Amino acid sequence: MKKNLTRREFLQTSLGAGTAIALMWRIPELTPFPARGMKFGFVTYQWGRDWDLTTLIANLEKTGYYGVELRTGHAHKVETNLTAAQRAEVKKRFDDSPVKCLGYGSNFEYHSPDPAQLRKNIEQTKEYIILCHDIGATGIKVKPNYLPPEVPKEKTIAQIAASLNECGKFARDYGQLVRVEVHGTYTQEIPNIRAIFEQVTEKNVVMCWNSNDQDLLPPGLEANFNSVKKWFGDTVHVRELNVGNYPYQQLFDLFTEIDYDGWILLEARTEPADRIEAMKEQLTIFNQMIENSRKRKNNK
Numbered sequence: 001m002k003k004n005l006t007r008r009e010f011l012q013t014s015l016g017a018g019t020a021i022a023l024m025w026r027i028p029e030l031t032p033f034p035a036r037g038m039k040f041g042f043v044t045y046q047w048g049r050d051w052d053l054t055t056l057i058a059n060l061e062k063t064g065y066y067g068v069e070l071r072t073g074h075a076h077k078v079e080t081n082l083t084a085a086q087r088a089e090v091k092k093r094f095d096d097s098p099v100k101c102l103g104y105g106s107n108f109e110y111h112s113p114d115p116a117q118l119r120k121n122i123e124q125t126k127e128y129i130i131l132c133h134d135i136g137a138t139g140i141k142v143k144p145n146y147l148p149p150e151v152p153k154e155k156t157i158a159q160i161a162a163s164l165n166e167c168g169k170f171a172r173d174y175g176q177l178v179r180v181e182v183h184g185t186y187t188q189e190i191p192n193i194r195a196i197f198e199q200v201t202e203k204n205v206v207m208c209w210n211s212n213d214q215d216l217l218p219p220g221l222e223a224n225f226n227s228v229k230k231w232f233g234d235t236v237h238v239r240e241l242n243v244g245n246y247p248y249q250q251l252f253d254l255f256t257e258i259d260y261d262g263w264i265l266l267e268a269r270t271e272p273a274d275r276i277e278a279m280k281e282q283l284t285i286f287n288q289m290i291e292n293s294r295k296r297k298n299n300k
Helices: 007-023 053-063 084-095 115-134 153-172 190-197 221-231 248-257 275-298
Strands: 039-043 067-071 100-105 139-142 177-181 205-209 232-238 263-266
Touching: 039 100, 039 275, 053 084, 053 275, 067 263, 084 100, 084 115, 100 115, 100 232, 115 139, 115 153, 139 153, 139 232, 153 177, 153 190, 153 205, 177 190, 177 232, 190 221, 205 221, 221 232, 221 248, 232 248, 248 275, 263 275
Parallel strands: 039 067, 039 263, 067 100, 100 139, 139 177, 177 205, 205 232, 232 263
Antiparallel strands: none
16 A cells, blocks of 8 residues: 555545445345445444344344444454454455444553653554454454543644554554544533644544534634534544534534535444334434535535
């Protein structure tokens, strides 16, 4: 892979193989995700936490969710202790399904002032980057999670960015993205995540918008969105679209305006009586909101 790719070129390159697989699907009863435009997918976070891999893929097919971010510690048990043969089996299960394994949702973080703890997080990130490669995924999700008050903020921000750059260089050799979730005390505030990315040099280190209440702090959602949109990758996290006060319709309007064609991943956190029906409901709401956004854009 050539060096100095633009962020968009890297995304197109790393996602190209998945697109080729999508074009070869021969399952007429399923409607695969569109070639362009926002697509609705799934984070196993709460609603998929107790589904083994076979059940997970079956439920995603059943509900029309064709992209998934696997979360660590869950019943699907896709972890670094898998053998080469087991990794190949996971890859085959996704290759045989219209569901695309987007990657891994880790809890690795890089803010600790303890050098040994920081190094442990970086090295474990690399191990899971290899796992993502082996199972046919396209990236790993990591998070900046805190700004320790006993350390100057600028020092921690620089440390997080340097760690992301190291992980990004490693991931580049495996054709993987490092997706940085806008997450954590202080670090989920848009000015702080922007300060981190201003020191990120690796083009395959991208931002995963996380739909936090902090997005709405002054100067407001649109201004905050625009201040970091150049770093967006191919995934966005949302919670239930009909729960709470987050302005998801406005968010989708903003993504539609920039012709975003990545994955909007449902990271649900409620406890519905029937998760399958709840997933179908969320997909219906998503499709309506996207249609609203397109109509609004076309009528301008």
